[in-house]
Amino acid sequence: MMKWVLFVPELFYVSMALVFFLFSLRKKVEQKLLYNTAVILGAVGLVVTVAFARQHGMLFFDAYRVDLFSQVFKVFLALGTFWVIFACSELRGVNPRQHSEFFMLISICTLGMMMLVSSAELLTIYISIELSSYALYLLVPMRRISGDLYVETGIKYFMIGVTASAFMIFGISFIFGVTKSTYVADIARVLPTVISEPAAIIGLILALCGFFFKQALFPFHSWAPDVYQGAANQVTTYIATASKMAAAAMVIRFVGFSGGESSLLVQLLITLSIVSMTFGNLVAIIQKDLKRLLAYSSIAHAGYMLIGILCLSERGFSSAVYYAMAYLVMNFAVFLVIIMVAEDGRNLQIKELAGLHKRSPILALTLMLGLFGLAGIPPTVGFTGKFLVFAAALEKGYLLLVIIGMINATISLYYYLIVIKAAYLLEPVNPYPPVRVDGRARAMSMVLIVAMVYLGLFPDRFVALTEAAARSLP
């Protein structure tokens, strides 16, 4: 029974979902109460996750693996969830009657992702992915704006998502057939010996599709721009931060399992990474909608993250973990600004940021640091993440890949600068109302600013942590 201790964070989110389920049964819920409950529960969830971060062991007939790696990601997930909930005070973008469902689905989704990062068995992986995906399928169309955008988004996300999952399960079936096991550890042992069989290759590629879909790598990206644009700001934030964590963790774990010097896999990943970076950055240049722009940038970032992963080395995995963390912080900073500026939950055009430096200096600063971070400019955390990733890649000798990555970073700087220009240089054409920034948001911005700079300049302890996490991978 002692083993259940390992499962406490997940259990907590189950009960959290339950609480909101109960809320949703009531006809009318005091919004303030709901929000406060959510924040408190989110905070407790974060504390619980952190408290159980040092656990390790196996559960459920070894289908569930709790190690430092998974726990670190669970902390990221809990953190991301907490932040998103924290930023939901108004939640104007969602129908008020659905707020309790909203929080419930977020809890469930987090639960699914937490399970995903710990899964060590194909069926568990599949179920966890589906669990989190179903919650997101419902979260995405949950929006209250004029127009039909949100249903369109919902249907597209759903269709592409289930297609990807069908691909994945079809691929998994082949892997199962070839390796005669569903345990990832066994598969990893057997797979290299049979990698030349077509069934194994098809299986592996198709199975990876599911993860790449989650990570929004090219060519599984096509949901990302639409979803980012169509979903409510908070939901987009959640997808862009927490959901990305889980996907990254899964790819790392899965690729890590396949282990060894599988040049075939590496070639595939290099190709995907280059194409993702280039595609994401190029298309982002011409975007006008800030969230859509960030969607394309997320495609590019998935590519950068993949560079760390495809090194298939400890340093590579740890750098990818660090990058994921960096991405979480930076992206959240940017989305926080979007949520705060678009108070009524509308979509934000880049030009609507005009004069932000006067309307709210602190948000403007947060935005600038976040965007510079995304562009990989020191002394922000984004730079350190890129630095680690590229260092890992060069240790493997992928010089050209790194140069392409850096050129891409330069291209990306262009559109980030356009956003910064809007915030700092443009004078608003028609006077936008001043942005209300309450103490909460101010504190949040401060924390993010400090975090971005601190993680950028003093990465030592966090690098050590991610390395330990990478070491705990089997």
Next chain:
Amino acid sequence: MASIFLQDPILPAVALGTGLPFLAMALILIFTRHNPRLSSRISIGAISVAVVSAVYLLVKLHAATAPIQYQTAWLLSDTLTVPFGYLLDPLSLTMLMIVACISFLVQIYSLGYMAGDPGFSRYYAFQSLFAWAMMNMVIAPSMLQLFIFWELVGLASYLLIGFYYEKWSASQAGKKAFVMTRVGDVGFFLGIILLTLGFGNLGIIDINEAARSGSMSSLLITVSGLLIFCGVIGKSAQFPLLTWLPDAMEGPTPVSALLHSATMVAAGVYMFSRIFPFFAASPDAMAFALFIGTVTMLLASTMAMVTYDLKQVWAYSTVSQLGFMVMALAAGGYFAGVFHLTTHAGFKALLFLCSGIFIHHYHTNDMRVIGKSGGRRLVIPIACMTVGALALSGLFPFSGFFSKEAILGVLAGHPNKIWLAAGLLGALMTAYYSFRLIFFILFPAGGIEEKAGHAHHEDIHGHEAHEGDHGFTFWLMVIPVMILAGITLVLGFFQSSFEHFLVGAGVDAHAGEGGHGAGHYVLLVAAVSMALLGILGAWIEFGRKGAAQQGFLSKFPRVWELFARRWFMDDFFRRSLDRFVYGGLTSIFTRNDRRVIDGGIDGLCFFTIAGGRLFSFLQSGMLQYNLLVMIGAVGVIILYFLI
């Protein structure tokens, strides 16, 4: 410190004499810009100290047997040392003396000439800058120091030529002077670099010693010698870089007297004589120099024969005399060259300062106007000017006679007599154009017009009211002139002692100097008769009563134009500058910069953005199209890995 001063008073004397002007310049520019009186006093004070120290050094060292050298490292880099110090030998002492004295006289003169000018302080600051740079150049112990101050002298020249910067032609002339001398200086610099690389030491004594003892390869001497001679061409306005000097007359007249006749332009000749043994070791370089000097002398003389501008005449004459000096040196006449340099400094400064008085008085440079306005009434200046002109023409007993004789003697000693013929022809033309000018002023064609031009009437009247009693400023200008005239009168008689001082203690005299004897008298007669012939010609055409004052050249308008337009040299420069620099390389490079390089970068950015637009078609709104893209990509990947 004090003990050093007592033991060796030379160092502080040099330091004081050559350093104070710099201090003066700094003081004037920083503090006393708005106080012209004080500025001029500071400057003149500094130059007086320089004169005193120059005299002191000359007196103290005139009997010294060996050159006195002192140097500290200004800069040490790797094996290269840039020394800063002095090398005192008869040559540098002489030149120091010339520079200090003439600077002093000119600065006194300028008190009158420049009085009331808004840029009075600035003028004295630049004068001090010049004095500092020139004196340090003169005493330089190494070619590198010489080059450094050589450049600084050029800077002072630029600033002083363009002193009236609001006048477009003045600033243009300054620019022209700087750039043209820069062309020569690049050669000079390259020559120095070659010497550094090939020989490793730039000490003047070392170079001369090495060249004399033959320890330097003759190829190196010739190549670097020719390159260094480029510096002479630029600085001393030799052919083909001679046209900047006449233009430089845009500067105030005292400046022309000091820089552009007596001292600065002589720097080239001075440098030539400084490393004379080095040049002498290369017959090729010497021959080249002789040729250049001759061409310069003749060309400049022809130009002087047709201009009506007072200062232009003396400017051409300066060029021509510089060419004459170069000829002397190149023909091996070390003493003759230096001696002519000395005497020329005296009488040419005299000529310019006299002209300055006229120009100051009549506000015009045109000799005909001056003559008609009654130039001869300024008795002292016209007398002094005549003295100068006589000296220039080489007539006894003026200083020019002696030095010119010496040079002709040297040329006579040269195996190829064509140089002597050229020298004599030059003497003829010199006398002609000098006295053409004198006669224009003395005997204006229609007599003196009592009515001055309307425009100048009141102006002149005002001046006459002011200077009718020969006011203080007038005397400030006249006294230096008289001093110089006196020097011109007597200097020639010190020829032998000067020769003893210079050659006996310094560098050996080379062949040709001993051209005395039977041939000497023939030469003497020839030279003097040439000068007299020239004066006679001028008298016939300009001096005698009823002379047409046209000159025989006006009968050949083509030739006149050729001479007046400086043998089309300026047109040539202008056109090549326009065609090759502005129209050619500049426009090609600029277009390349804008279109190719910058356009390339912009194009790259444009294509990147266009790429974004292109790729965005992949993301169409149609769901199934997106799915197709995705599935197609998976198919491609699978196919790639299966095959």
Next chain:
Amino acid sequence: MMTSMEMAQFPILTAILMSTIVGMLVILFIPGDRTKLIKQVSLSFAGLGLILCLWLYYAYDVQKGGLQFVERYLWVESLGIYYFNAVDGINLPMLLLTSIVLFTGVWTMWDLELRVKEFFALTYLLVAGVYGVFMSMDLFWIFVWYDVSLFPMYPLIAIWGGTRKEYGAMKLTLYLLAGSALILPGILYLWAQGGGQTFDLFELQAMGFSPLVQKVAFIMLYLGFGILAAAWPFHTWSPVGHVAAPTAVSMIHAGVLMKLGAYGILRLGMTLCPEGLAYWADLMALLATIGIVYGAFVGLAQTDLKYVIGYSSVSHMGMVGLGLSTMTVNGINGAVFQMFAHGVMTALFFSAVGYIYDRTHTKMIPDLGGLSKTMPVASSFFIVAAFAGIGVPCMASFWAELLVFISAVKTYPVRGIFALLGLVVSALFMLRVVQKTFYGEKNERWAHIPDVPLFLATPRIILVGVIIFFGLFPKLMLDVIQSAVVPFVSSL
């Protein structure tokens, strides 16, 4: 190596660095409307930096040479990143230059009215990066500070700039950061080839890389840093950016930031990849020579004062490149000296133009003319800078050019002679600008403009003073430089 590194008692280098970072933070906490206070605070922090740098310069033991005032702490263990600051003869002049330019630059911006607080905060951030690059001896930090010094350029130009400011800002920022897209791989490549143990410059140097690695790494570092050093043909950002930038930013940018590029080539490229240098030196010399001549020629055709200065910078930075490529003591001495001299000179140029532009609101040469009549002092600053630019002796840049030319003619005779001929063109082009802008009849259009007041003239006077001081006493600087260059060259 380590024995000569003594831990200094007082971390003066960190103090210099902090003078900017703390300065920035302090400025950020002053309310934005108290502009006077902000300016005073910025000037005093810049003054503090200047004093510290002067003291550092004074306290550096030239006889001993080598690295001094070493501060070295492990920063990130797993990658081998050290917080490693030290000075030697090469970066010491650069630090001094930075502090001088910052001090005078802040002072010249005294008239600034628009968004004062942000301007000075960003400027300080930029300079923090510059100081950081110059004092760091760890590749990671060099790169971090390098980028820190670049990205504030964007808002600085785009907000406070002039002609085509947004275009210029974007072009400059992207172009320069594209350069760092080559530098970072270069650095990491060397690190990885060195076993992935350390980013310490000297430990890496001691490892010695294979010739192939050196060739690859050097060209990356050269191109990357060369962009910032305005090496031909990667120079076009320089005129465009300078034209757009406000005065102080131009001063810092042209005066100091461009030196980062050359410094990077010297400190990283040449130190770590001597064989790579030997392999690419030919190309480097060629590009540098083209830059020298080309910059002067293109400068001849410009009508915008800042364009003129921009192209003169291209020409002068070519001199630095030429000096470096000779791989001789004289050449590198000259290059480093030129970096210093050119920094002060361009700062003077831009501050002079800055005043003129502030008052006349134009920097087009045809619109100006005759300015010397109305503002003789302000004009004289420009003219002095122009003299420095054409290599008049007794100004700091003359010595640098002297050394560079001597070594260049020796190593690359033909290119050296071409570069020498560039001197004529540069004289022509500078004097042409001086003549057209300042000489000529008094321009009634500007007749009402007052000459520069003493307070605003002071920073410019300081710059003139520095140029002439080191022109008269070049030994004071060259001895310092040489103390580092001689061992450096012998290690090549």
Next chain:
Amino acid sequence: MNELSTYLIVAAILFSMGLLGLLQRRNLIGMLISIELMLNGASLNFMAFNRFLAPEPAVGQIVTLFIMGLAAAEAAIGLSIILALFRRMHSINVERAQQLRG
């Protein structure tokens, strides 16, 4: 006929038909059904592999059961979204939903 490959081919055909239908149908319900077909293909694979290869007899069947369960949930969610779409657009043609692009 009693061979693994037979089942695999049948499964592949099922999957491909699903894929084709997914790409070809403009009707959202039809697309949903096609996805079910694809899932069935996967299920068949699992069963077949389980039958012929796996040492542990139950795994494939369990997976299949899970797939069925998840497919049901998926269909429910999908239908609910389609319903919402129908309410707003009065159509279940996918071509009506293409505002988001670029």
